Amino acid sequence: MGPPSLRPIHKWIVFCCLFVICVVFLPQQRTNDAPSPKFKALLPVTTTLDDSEDPNDSFPYSSIRVQDATALPLYFVESSQCKIPYVDPFGADTVAVYKRMVYEPCSNDTALVTPIYDVGRQRYVLHINETLATRLLQSREIEYNCYYQEIKRSPSDGYDSVDRKYFSQDYVVPLHVEALILGCHRIDNTSHILQSDAYTLVQFKAPQPGLSLEPSKRKPSLLMFGIDSLSRINLRRTMPKVYKFLTGRGWYELQGYNKIGDNTFPNLMAILAGYSPESAKEQVCDWKTNGCLDETPFIWKYFKNASYLTAYAEDESGINTFNYVKPGFNEQPTDYYLRPLQKAAESDLDTWKCADCSMRYCIGRRETSSYAYDLCKEFARRYVVEQPIWGLFWSNSFSHDDYRMPSKMEDYVLQYMLDLKSDGVLEQSIVIFLSDHGSRYGEIMYFESGFLESRLPSMFIYLPPWFRAQYPEYARALELNQHRLTSNYDLHNTLKHIIELGSPDGHPLPKSYDCPKCHSVFYPMDEQRTCEDAGIPEHYCTCVPYKRLSGDWPRRIAPRVIERINEYLSGRNLSSICANLSLSYIHETEIRVALDQNFHDLQSTSDTAVYRTMFKVKQNSADFRATVVFNNITEAVDVNVTSISRLDSYENDATCIADKTDKLYCICLSNLKE
Numbered sequence: 001m002g003p004p005s006l007r008p009i010h011k012w013i014v015f016c017c018l019f020v021i022c023v024v025f026l027p028q029q030r031t032n033d034a035p036s037p038k039f040k041a042l043l044p045v046t047t048t049l050d051d052s053e054d055p056n057d058s059f060p061y062s063s064i065r066v067q068d069a070t071a072l073p074l075y076f077v078e079s080s081q082c083k084i085p086y087v088d089p090f091g092a093d094t095v096a097v098y099k100r101m102v103y104e105p106c107s108n109d110t111a112l113v114t115p116i117y118d119v120g121r122q123r124y125v126l127h128i129n130e131t132l133a134t135r136l137l138q139s140r141e142i143e144y145n146c147y148y149q150e151i152k153r154s155p156s157d158g159y160d161s162v163d164r165k166y167f168s169q170d171y172v173v174p175l176h177v178e179a180l181i182l183g184c185h186r187i188d189n190t191s192h193i194l195q196s197d198a199y200t201l202v203q204f205k206a207p208q209p210g211l212s213l214e215p216s217k218r219k220p221s222l223l224m225f226g227i228d229s230l231s232r233i234n235l236r237r238t239m240p241k242v243y244k245f246l247t248g249r250g251w252y253e254l255q256g257y258n259k260i261g262d263n264t265f266p267n268l269m270a271i272l273a274g275y276s277p278e279s280a281k282e283q284v285c286d287w288k289t290n291g292c293l294d295e296t297p298f299i300w301k302y303f304k305n306a307s308y309l310t311a312y313a314e315d316e317s318g319i320n321t322f323n324y325v326k327p328g329f330n331e332q333p334t335d336y337y338l339r340p341l342q343k344a345a346e347s348d349l350d351t352w353k354c355a356d357c358s359m360r361y362c363i364g365r366r367e368t369s370s371y372a373y374d375l376c377k378e379f380a381r382r383y384v385v386e387q388p389i390w391g392l393f394w395s396n397s398f399s400h401d402d403y404r405m406p407s408k409m410e411d412y413v414l415q416y417m418l419d420l421k422s423d424g425v426l427e428q429s430i431v432i433f434l435s436d437h438g439s440r441y442g443e444i445m446y447f448e449s450g451f452l453e454s455r456l457p458s459m460f461i462y463l464p465p466w467f468r469a470q471y472p473e474y475a476r477a478l479e480l481n482q483h484r485l486t487s488n489y490d491l492h493n494t495l496k497h498i499i500e501l502g503s504p505d506g507h508p509l510p511k512s513y514d515c516p517k518c519h520s521v522f523y524p525m526d527e528q529r530t531c532e533d534a535g536i537p538e539h540y541c542t543c544v545p546y547k548r549l550s551g552d553w554p555r556r557i558a559p560r561v562i563e564r565i566n567e568y569l570s571g572r573n574l575s576s577i578c579a580n581l582s583l584s585y586i587h588e589t590e591i592r593v594a595l596d597q598n599f600h601d602l603q604s605t606s607d608t609a610v611y612r613t614m615f616k617v618k619q620n621s622a623d624f625r626a627t628v629v630f631n632n633i634t635e636a637v638d639v640n641v642t643s644i645s646r647l648d649s650y651e652n653d654a655t656c657i658a659d660k661t662d663k664l665y666c667i668c669l670s671n672l673k674e
């Protein structure tokens with residue numbers, strides 16, 4: 001077996017080779033039916049890619065760039081109660097500002113020390129590249145020493161590192177070491193480090209006896225590969241080659257998958273626990289208090305109980321889903337858990353941000369996300385034919401803050417997908433390629449499709465051939481559900497369904513608490529499904545979408561809404577203690593596109609329409625969002641003030657009154673800030 005990770009320099013070599021192969025073979029392979037290679041880029045992306053007729057993966061991904069505008073579908077979902085418009089990822093407002101980014105390697109050096117898994121011995125050995133050591137020392141005379149530090153999880157969900165342990169060539173790593181930081185230094189100077197690195201090791205644990213590979217009794221493995229903030233629109237825009245891969249045989253895209261909450265936490269809570277944060281707090285425990293997350297019935301507990309091995313990995317430890325303004329876990333949640341190593345690497349290795357990055361792009365010699373993705377690869381390599389596994393491998397680092405960044409990482413992510421394929425994972429396992437939501441800020445929000453962008457995360461499910469053969473009705477339902485409304489709660493139930501498949505005699509597991517009508521995507525979704533049926537709050541629902549308005553006329557709405565708030569305050573006899581509000585600026589105004597209207601070519605049928613406006617007032621910079629009926633001839637605004645959302649905290653703005661509802665709209669004169 002090769003080294004556990006493909007090093008950047010190797011990736012470059014691979015991609016250079018692929019590029020050369022394509023340039024050389026493209027003209028010959030595309031003969032009479034195709035225009036010259038130069039125009040190949042403009043051909044539509046075919047959505048059926050049968051792997052049986054596609055022996056070589058390298059070819060199809062090489063030339064994809066742009067979709068054919070004439071072949072674009074009109075809807076992701078077009079059902080009686082739900083019309084989610086399809087968005088051209090290269091629409092006019094996008095191409096005016098969007099530029100692809102270029103991949104940058106974190107290091108041009110090969111690895112000085114590589115942990116290599118010796119399949120025969122089922123042990124890791126640490127191999128030192130002596131040629132490279134000599135080159136780095138610029139001398140054969142100077143001696144050097146290599147060491148590793150074992151990284152262990154600490155009870156506070158951080159890490160402890162053990163003292164340096166020196167080793168020699170092809171050292172066999174003890175079985176208890178699951179993560180390490182290593183390096184080599186001049187023998188006469190322990191701070192003259194030639195190179196350092198960090199690795200998670202997936203040490204083999206023998207499976208429990210009695211596991212069956214017979215399809216009817218088999219427990220399907222499931223790997224979940226996640227990229228934060230990546231909408232299905234932006235995936236098509238920034239990672240067309242990855243998108244193409246995800247349209248291959250066995251892959252299904254839930255094109256009507258709609259997020260249920262704003263940011264990562266609610267969306268992952270729904271997938272992993274079946275609860276909204278609010279219900280989890282009421283029904284389970286307050287996840288802000290220490291120990292609560294350990295008690296929460298996360299999906300990995302059910303997988304573990306069904307004799308799966310489990311893994312959880314997330315990069316960028318500062319914003320980890322269960323640690324950012326939350327206490328994290330007291331007990332290690334899964335059998336394999338990246339966090340200690342990621343934290344150790346972040347603090348012990350050099351880190352680097354690319355010019356366009358807001359988070360660390362490199363940790364040590366590799367991309368910040370590679371530690372999570374490599375754990376996925378190693379975990380799969382170790383177990384995929386041995387025993388059932390479940391894992392979630394999540395990256396925030398490159399995609400969270402800039403919608404363009406995934407384009408920089410396209411080939412890098414594609415390579416992980418191709419590796420899963422060449423490692424045989426797609427023969428065995430269910431794979432889910434997913435995101436939590438789309439971009440939530442930045443220039444992309446000002447596109448007409450900004451509303452859809454933030455609400456429609458990528459969601460692709462792969463079923464291996466044996467599973468499709470064993471459960472053809474599930475594959476058919478999933479195929480149908482590609483164009484039906486679905487949500488995180490359905491996905492949660494699907495995970496539970498997968499666990500139940502492997503334990504046919506077990507009791508049914510509890511399903512999504514917050515969506516009684518949700519069910520596994522292996523059963524057909526109702527044609528008349530509404531957002532309410534799918535547990536999607538009205539604000540996030542894209543079935544009756546809103547479209548971002550530009551220009552001046554929509555700016556007349558917000559001031560009228562503010563007048564209504566002021567009238568409300570005076571109606572409540574609060575004008576003497578609450579400030580009279582006035583507009584600071586308008587964040588955005590959107591118009592609702594009714595089921596019988598066309599998002600792309602919106603014709604107004606009457607003077608009144610439903611609008612949503614989000615604005616800031618001057619008083620203490622309070623933010624509000626209102627959904628109103630506005631008549632743009634008479635300028636009449638119809639709005640129930642108590643339905644207007646206050647978007648920031650009112651806690652320090654309304655100490656002069658007690659009523660919960662009034663507090664949302666009252667900025668006390670006594671609390672006014674300059």
Ligand SMILES: *[C@@H]1O[C@H](CO)[C@@H](O)[C@H](O)[C@H]1NC(C)=O
Pocket residue numbers: 055056057058
């Ligand atoms: C496909 O690509 C691989 C390298 O990735 C190469 O070894 C193989 O020969 C190619 N197969 C065909 C049919 O071109």
Ligand SMILES: *[C@@H]1O[C@H](CO)[C@@H](O)[C@H](O)[C@H]1NC(C)=O
Pocket residue numbers: 105106107108
């Ligand atoms: C790697 O090599 C390229 C080309 O020589 C150079 O532009 C880049 O800065 C190098 N990267 C690092 C991290 O040294």
Ligand SMILES: *[C@@H]1O[C@H](CO)[C@@H](O)[C@H](O)[C@H]1NC(C)=O
Pocket residue numbers: 110111129130131132135
């Ligand atoms: C060892 O390092 C040398 C010098 O960087 C490099 O050319 C060679 O490919 C490396 N060997 C391996 C097995 O990676």
Ligand SMILES: *[C@@H]1O[C@H](CO)[C@@H](O)[C@H](O)[C@H]1NC(C)=O
Pocket residue numbers: 189190191192193
């Ligand atoms: C040891 O190496 C460090 C880092 O390269 C260097 O700054 C320091 O001067 C060296 N010390 C000696 C005694 O050579």
Ligand SMILES: *[C@@H]1O[C@H](CO)[C@@H](O)[C@H](O)[C@H]1NC(C)=O
Pocket residue numbers: 302305306506507
């Ligand atoms: C755990 O699995 C056993 C059988 O393997 C089952 O009886 C039990 O109900 C399961 N517990 C939970 C919480 O799923």
Ligand SMILES: *[C@@H]1O[C@H](CO)[C@@H](O)[C@H](O)[C@H]1NC(C)=O
Pocket residue numbers: 573576
């Ligand atoms: C309004 O408030 C004033 C004093 O703040 C009070 O005198 C008056 O009775 C209130 N009116 C009503 C209708 O509550």
Ligand SMILES: *[C@@H]1O[C@H](CO)[C@@H](O)[C@H](O)[C@H]1NC(C)=O
Pocket residue numbers: 566575580581582
């Ligand atoms: C509140 O402010 C608006 C202008 O923003 C003004 O027209 C109105 O008279 C003010 N109302 C009071 C009660 O001060």
Ligand SMILES: *[C@@H]1O[C@H](CO)[C@@H](O)[C@H](O)[C@H]1NC(C)=O
Pocket residue numbers: 553603604607609632633
């Ligand atoms: C009224 O709204 C429609 C869109 O519904 C818009 O096209 C039109 O310009 C608006 N009319 C005025 C007078 O602002």
Ligand SMILES: *[C@@H]1O[C@H](CO)[C@@H](O)[C@H](O)[C@H]1NC(C)=O
Pocket residue numbers: 627628629638639640643
């Ligand atoms: C305001 O509330 C009334 C009664 O609840 C309702 O009929 C009306 O449609 C609401 N208006 C808006 C704009 O939501």
